[in-house]
Amino acid sequence: MQQPDRIAHPWGERTPYGRDGRWPARVDQHLADGVAPEDVQRWAKSASLLHSNGDAMDIAVVDGRIVGVRGRADDRVNGGRLGPKDLFGWQANASPDRLTRPLVRMGGRLVETDWDTAMGRVVAESKRLLERRGPSAIGFYTTGQLFLEEYYTLAAIARGAIGTNHLDGNTRLCTATAAAALKETFACDGQPGSFTDVDHADVIALFGHNAAETQPVLWMRILDRLAGPNPPALVCVDPRDTPVADAARESGGVHLAPLPGTNVALMNGLLHEIVENGWVDREYVEAHTVGFAELEKRVQEYPPDRVAEICRIEPEQIRSAARVLGRAERLLSTVLQGFYQSHQATAAAVQVNNLNLIRGMLGRPGCGILQMNGQPTAQNTRECGADGDLTGFRNWENDAHVAELARHWNVEPTRIPHMAPPTHAMQMFRYAEQGSIRMLWVSGTNPAVSLPELVRIRRILSQRRLFLVVQDIFLSETAQLADVVLPAATWGEKTGTFTNADRTVHFSEKAVDPPGHGRPDLDIFLDYARRMDFRDKDGRPFPQWHDGESAFDAWAACSAGRPCDYSGLSHAKLREAPSGIQWPCTAENPDGTERLYTDGRFWSAPDHCESYGRDLVTGAPLEETEYRALNPDAKAILKAAEYLPPHERPSDEYPFVLITGRTIHHFHTRTKTGRVPELQAAAPDVWVECSKDDARRLGLADGDAAEVATPRGTITARVRIGDIRGGVLFVPFHYGYWDTTGSGPGGGRGRAANELTVTDWDPASKQPLFKTAAARLGGAS
Amino acid sequence: MSKLRLVLRELHRGEAGLARDLLAVADRHRADHEIFHVARDVAGWSQEHVRRIAEVGADFGVRLNPEPRWTLPGVGVLGRRAGAALARRPASGLLLLADLRHVHRKAAGVSLDWELLAQAAQAMKKQSLMQLAADCHPQTLRQMRWANAQLKVTSPQVIAS
Ligand code: SF4
Numbered sequence: 009m010q011q012p013d014r015i016a017h018p019w020g021e022r023t024p025y026g027r028d029g030r031w032p033a034r035v036d037q038h039l040a041d042g043v044a045p046e047d048v049q050r051w052a053k054s055a056s057l058l059h060s061n062g063d064a065m066d067i068a069v070v071d072g073r074i075v076g077v078r079g080r081a082d083d084r085v086n087g088g089r090l091g092p093k094d095l096f097g098w099q100a101n102a103s104p105d106r107l108t109r110p111l112v113r114m115g116g117r118l119v120e121t122d123w124d125t126a127m128g129r130v131v132a133e134s135k136r137l138l139e140r141r142g143p144s145a146i147g148f149y150t151t152g153q154l155f156l157e158e159y160y161t162l163a164a165i166a167r168g169a170i171g172t173n174h175l176d177g178n179t180r181l182c183t184a185t186a187a188a189a190l191k192e193t194f195a196c197d198g199q200p201g202s203f204t205d206v207d208h209a210d211v212i213a214l215f216g217h218n219a220a221e222t223q224p225v226l227w228m229r230i231l232d233r234l235a236g237p238n239p240p241a242l243v244c245v246d247p248r249d250t251p252v253a254d255a256a257r258e259s260g261g262v263h264l265a266p267l268p269g270t271n272v273a274l275m276n277g278l279l280h281e282i283v284e285n286g287w288v289d290r291e292y293v294e295a296h297t298v299g300f301a302e303l304e305k306r307v308q309e310y311p312p313d314r315v316a317e318i319c320r321i322e323p324e325q326i327r328s329a330a331r332v333l334g335r336a337e338r339l340l341s342t343v344l345q346g347f348y349q350s351h352q353a354t355a356a357a358v359q360v361n362n363l364n365l366i367r368g369m370l371g372r373p374g375c376g377i378l379q380m381n382g383q384p385t386a387q388n389t390r391e392c393g394a395d396g397d398l399t400g401f402r403n404w405e406n407d408a409h410v411a412e413l414a415r416h417w418n419v420e421p422t423r424i425p426h427m428a429p430p431t432h433a434m435q436m437f438r439y440a441e442q443g444s445i446r447m448l449w450v451s452g453t454n455p456a457v458s459l460p461e462l463v464r465i466r467r468i469l470s471q472r473r474l475f476l477v478v479q480d481i482f483l484s485e486t487a488q489l490a491d492v493v494l495p496a497a498t499w500g501e502k503t504g505t506f507t508n509a510d511r512t513v514h515f516s517e518k519a520v521d522p523p524g525h526g527r528p529d530l531d532i533f534l535d536y537a538r539r540m541d542f543r544d545k546d547g548r549p550f551p552q553w554h555d556g557e558s559a560f561d562a563w564a565a566c567s568a569g570r571p572c573d574y575s576g577l578s579h580a581k582l583r584e585a586p587s588g589i590q591w592p593c594t595a596e597n598p599d600g601t602e603r604l605y606t607d608g609r610f611w612s613a614p615d616h617c618e619s620y621g622r623d624l625v626t627g628a629p630l631e632e633t634e635y636r637a638l639n640p641d642a643k644a645i646l647k648a649a650e651y652l653p654p655h656e657r658p659s660d661e662y663p664f665v666l667i668t669g670r671t672i673h674h675f676h677t678r679t680k681t682g683r684v685p686e687l688q689a690a691a692p693d694v695w696v697e698c699s700k701d702d703a704r705r706l707g708l709a710d711g712d713a714a715e716v717a718t719p720r721g722t723i724t725a726r727v728r729i730g731d732i733r734g735g736v737l738f739v740p741f742h743y744g745y746w747d748t749t750g751s752g753p754g755g756g757r758g759r760a761a762n763e764l765t766v767t768d769w770d771p772a773s774k775q776p777l778f779k780t781a782a783a784r785l786g787g788a789s
Numbered sequence: 790m791s792k793l794r795l796v797l798r799e800l801h802r803g804e805a806g807l808a809r810d811l812l813a814v815a816d817r818h819r820a821d822h823e824i825f826h827v828a829r830d831v832a833g834w835s836q837e838h839v840r841r842i843a844e845v846g847a848d849f850g851v852r853l854n855p856e857p858r859w860t861l862p863g864v865g866v867l868g869r870r871a872g873a874a875l876a877r878r879p880a881s882g883l884l885l886l887a888d889l890r891h892v893h894r895k896a897a898g899v900s901l902d903w904e905l906l907a908q909a910a911q912a913m914k915k916q917s918l919m920q921l922a923a924d925c926h927p928q929t930l931r932q933m934r935w936a937n938a939q940l941k942v943t944s945p946q947v948i949a950s
Contacts, residue, residue, distance in 0.1 A: 144949050173945070428942045438821065441877055444950035623931055626827055628938035652833075655826050767822045774823075 014038075015690045018092045018672055019220070019228050024236035028208055028373075031229055035088035038095040039068060039076030048075065052519035055085075055506070055588065057153060057499040058093040058675045060183075060381035061223045062508020064588055065090060067098065067500050067519040074098050074500055074520055083587040085203060085512050091224035093675060096687055098500065100680035101520075106481055107495035108524020118483075118493060123525065123535075126492050130449075131539045133475045137446055138170070143425075147174035147436045147445045150394050151452030152183065152383025155504030155516065157559035158529045159385075159392035160566075162451070163399050164551045165533060168417040169542035173425040174445060176396050177389040178453040180433040181776060182382025185348035187390050187397070188773030189357035189379050191619040192647050193365070195612035195639070197390055197401050198571045200604045201340065201376025202590065203510045206230055208374025211261070211336035213243040215360050216271070216346015217380060220251040221672040223509075227252075234259055241336075243329050245274065246346055247667065248697070248738060249731030262329040265733045266319035268665045269351040269654035269780045274326070275359030276651060277315030280307040281330030282366060289368025296608040297365055298639050299646035306648035318651065338374030339367055345382065345669060350779040354772035355624040355649035362646050371606040378509065383676075385506040391572045392563065396430040396774065400570040401618040404429060405632060408615070416566040418544040418552070429629060432774035433459075434767070441468045449477040451529060452496065456485040456751060457677040457744035460765035460776050461720050466752050479532060482679045485744050488751035496529050497522035504530070504556050505582060511590040511601075513574070515582035530556060568594075571604075571611050571618075605644075613642040624649045627771025654780045656766050662718060662782035664702075664737045668761040669779075674742040682747060694759045696725040697738040698785060703729045706785060713788040718781050721763030724788045737783055739764070757788075793913070794851045796906050801842045801853045803899040807932070808835035810895055812859055814888045820877075821885060824939065828892075831935060832859075834928040835899075845921050882947030886940060893936035900929045 014020060014036075023032040039045065051066035064083030068076040077098055079088035110126035111118040137145040148166050150159065159177075166175040187197045194200070206212065206229045219227040233239055234255060244256035244263045253263040266274045282288060283304055293300050312323035333339060341364050347356045361377055369375035381387055393399030402409035404426040414421040431439070437459065439445040448469075459465045469476060469489045478490035481498045501522040507513045522528070527535075537551060544550040553559045557579045568575040573592035582589065590600040611617060620635035622628060624647060630638075639645055658665055673691040674681040681687045696716050698708070708714055712727045716739060725739060732738055741761040745752055748759070766781045811832035818824040836859065843855035903926035910918035 142949060144946055425945075427945050431946075434822070439946055439950075441820070442881060443878065444882070444946055623934065626831060626931055626935035626938075627823070628931070628934045652830055655829075768826055769823065771823055771827050 014092050014095055015686055018224055019231055020089070022235045023232050025232055026237035027210065027233070029236070031087050031207060031232060033081040033087040035079050035081050036090040036095060037076065037078040043068070043070060043075045050519070051078065052500065052517040053583065054500065054516040054519070055508070055514035056090070056094045057384045058097045058680070059091070059223060060384055060386060060509040061085065061225050062384065062512050062514055062588065063090055063094050063225050064514060065094060069519050072520055074101055080587070085508060085510070085588060086225045089225045089228055092672060093681060093687065096684050097675070097680055099685070100683045101498060101500055103482070103683045105483070106523045106526070107483060107493065108526060110495060110525070111493035113491045118488070118490070126494060127535060127539055129492050130477055130536065133447055134540060141446065143170050143172040144174065145444065145446045146170055146172050147431070147440070147448045149433060149436060149448060149450045149453065149455065150175070150177045150389065152177055152179040152381070152386035152389050153452050154385060154529050155502070155506050156385070156388040156392060156563065157504045157556045158533065159388050159394035160399070160563040161530055161533045161551055161553070161559055163393040164417055165537050165542070167393065167399070167424050168419045169537060169540070169550055171423050171425055173428065174431040174436050174439070175394060176431065176433040176436060177386070177394055178433065178455070178458060179383060179386040179389040179395050180774060181458060182345065182348065183386040183390065184395070184775040185353040185357050185770060185773040186343070186379035186381060188354045189343070189361060192354060192358045192621050192624070192772070193361040193644055194605070194610050195617035195619055195621065195645065196571055196610070197397070197618055198604055198611070199378060199509060199511050200370060201378045201510065202602045203229065204602060205340045205374050205376035205378070206233060209240050209338045209340035210374065211243065211332055211339045212240050213333060213339065213341045214252055215245045215341065215343045216348070216350065217342045217344035218246060218248070218250045218252055218346070218669070219342065222344060222670055223380070224672060231255070241332055243332055247733045247736050261332055262325060264321060264325055264329055266321055267733070268667050268736060270319040270651070271347050271350055271356035272352045272359065272649055273310060273315050273318040273651040275356055275363070276307045276310035277312055277326045278330045278333060279303070279359060279362060279366070280310045281312065281327060282334045282363065283307055285330070285334055287334030288366045292368030292608070293366055297644045297646050299648070300366070303362060303366070303646045303648040306650065333363065334367070336367070336369070338372070339364060339369040340374060340376050340378070342378040342380055344380040346779070348775055349777055351654040351777060352649065352652060353770035353775050353777065358624065358647050359649065365644055365646060371603055371608060376603065381509040384508070387507040387509065387511070391507070391567070396432045397618070398426070398430070400567050401572055402570070403618050405620060405629070406615070413566070417550070418546060419550065420545060434769050434774060434776060437465065437468055440471070440474055443473055446473060447475040447477070449479070450486055451479040454484040454486045454677040454679060454744070456489060457760050457762065458741070460762055460778065461767045462752070462758070462760055462762045463721060464767065479529060481526065483746070484677065484679050485746055485751045494532055495524065495526040496532065497526045501526070502528035502530070505560060505579070507591070508588070512588035513577060513582060513591060514588040515579065517583070530559065610642055610644050612639055612644065614639070621645065621647070622772045624772050625652065655768055656780055656782050658735070658782045662784050664735055664783045664785055666716070666718065666737045666739065666764060666781045666783035667779040668739050668741040668765060671740050671742065674740070676742065677744050678742045679746070694723065694725045694740060694743040694761070695728045696785065697728045697730040697732050699732050699734045699736070700729050701734050702785070703727060706787070708787060715786050715788040716764060717784045718764040718766070720766065721758055723758040723760065723763050725759065737785060741778065793909055794849060796902065796909060797842060797846045797849065797851050798853065800899070800902045800906060801839060801846065803902055804835045804838045804842065805857050807895050807899055808832045808839065809859055810892060811835065814892060817888065818881070818885055820881070824885065827935065831932045834932065838925045838928070841921055841925065845917055848917065882943065886944055886947055889936045889940045889943070893933055893940070896929055896933040896936060900926065900933060903929055
């Protein structure tokens, strides 16, 4: 089969279908040069680990090597399709520079060693700190790329065995606001909608969600609807003129390009029009929500003219976007980083929930909300409590929930810290900076490139008083600063499960052995627990499970009765199932659940809910009594929010607004995709995108070397003149230093976008804001 | 009427002081980024309250400055220096706890004054004053809860470590 060039044509050919039709299958496949499909000895079942879509695929194996991938035609998520990263990304597994042995720092250098020596150091340091300083001296910073079993185990170790409150994932950077927005509105995490809502919607609104690049297979689904009969109209909110923006205009919808940092004003303006024009489903609002009066009052302050001034767009654009949204019969809204990583992140994402709720557009085919995730397994980080949440969407403020979790783990409830919300990542780095966290164990992530204000982050990670453990598959920028480096196995080299952005759980089978002495993350965590000799209440080794399958079963039991109920799932069932299965999945409901809240009933009863909510401006958690007064009948909560101007605004010295983001070819800090020839060639180096007018004014031409500076740092990047709104710069954040100068820029100029970004986060979700910094652009000398 | 003026004066003084304190706290804790940003955001509420109190005050014959000085000369610089010197030391945590405690108490005082004004406005049927209290008082309560919540979140690490 002749494969089209999927770098030049990332979305492949169209397979059009009409409203309420079934999305036709299209099987994408890529095999190494010289390998024919009949040469493949084994196909191992898996799904994509390079974005949050969860595209199901099989891994081709020949002689113990991965030689390619093929999409799974019968899977509900992708119907056989794969994006460019899926097609080519597997090659990174076999990179010659994979970590194959543990490393320890000796005389200032990292040297190879064996597992006993490396783990011996980690254990000795843990014990020393526990004895001298207590559990709050130890922190864990994990990822959105491990498997469910691994997060569950890590959460049990950190919270149930050590008893530290400091465990978070880099999901803080990409999915924290999704979770927070769901918790504010529904009082509990859990994606309401389903990707199949694309099949039924007549309006699809993408808020700060460049699906074309971040979720190419979901975008193929939308493109196929657009190419078929009864296509939907799109509404796109993005300061850049992306393929989504293009498609929106062509579909008869609207593209809005507000000034970065003004999303709450924009959303309030849209809601204002919906209310003003009587497009509110009063019956739904009355029956299923609280807070409408306050929302109505709040949005009255945001007529189109005022909003247009704040967002610097035309008032008529707001009116016409509101018309499309207000007249939709089946509205699907999706949200991603354009909202999550921008000023007032949670407040803005919550207004999208409000939009669907007041229009009564939830829980029916085509009527859905997708608060997207960034990373492939971010959903599991959240569910398992390996980010700043309690395992199983439990409420840290509810003593009964803590006791229930303690029962599952068979530990004393007092062992599980719950005096305050679990520590979020940015605060953990602050504690390390102040010297109260003395050991940080980083698994599967690269903060030395991905966190804001890198000068500060490198300074924190390089402190001598901080014992840094890094568990990874490559010697990343962060690993280079570590005291101990643990070589891990990755996708295709271990067996486990993970869950995508629409709650679809996939099984991922081991296809080949990890290189050298690399070990699955689960084995590393369990090995640590045994060496630390953690025990449960009855003196049995804790965690009580010992491998992937027993970890999964323990999790399934622990999740039973919670919204993310996995009790109807097992490794055996997922291995056999032709397609991934959406949770909740129980004995009564063995095929899983396509949409949440179909009956307009929510997980918001005070005794069940995961969260009592927060003040959207100050971030202060609500007390139980306040919550009970607000929502005694378990309805959805319409939370209003006032617009506040962004904290760092353009000035004479720094006249631009800088936003950072992704490109379709790379993932996170490029540790995998930068080692894949096709992907690396497609996007080899950092660039800065600016508008034609701005470039002309500054005397810059396409391809020129330019300097981008903020009060925190400077990088050099090639100029790319694009259809971005004037006064805004875009820099992709994937590029660091592992393939240039090491762990940082050395003496030279930087190239990581996060040299520039500001340390500021949304007070409600604690997600860092990568899309509001004042910057300067000029030619590079 | 003269007692009402007294209440307005007191509120104006309290809100202006609260705004100043919040700005000073922000300045002292620049390295605690959430404190820095949120303290400034909610100081903005108090600044707005001051402006509105002054505006309404005029109708009741009290002359109040809508734009008083927000920083006391010297204090900002000193505070920032002290804050910067401590930024990477655990002791900065203790300073933060003390500051949050102060803000909470100050905001609680202002909240009581709003209560007084609201009661008086009701008794005297002064619509403009009732509206003023209804708009501003909830934000004072949010300032209080913010200080309280931050205290709760920060104290375990500061005290236990
Ligand atoms: S690229 Fe990084 S920050 Fe962005 S969504 Fe993916 S994992 Fe999250």
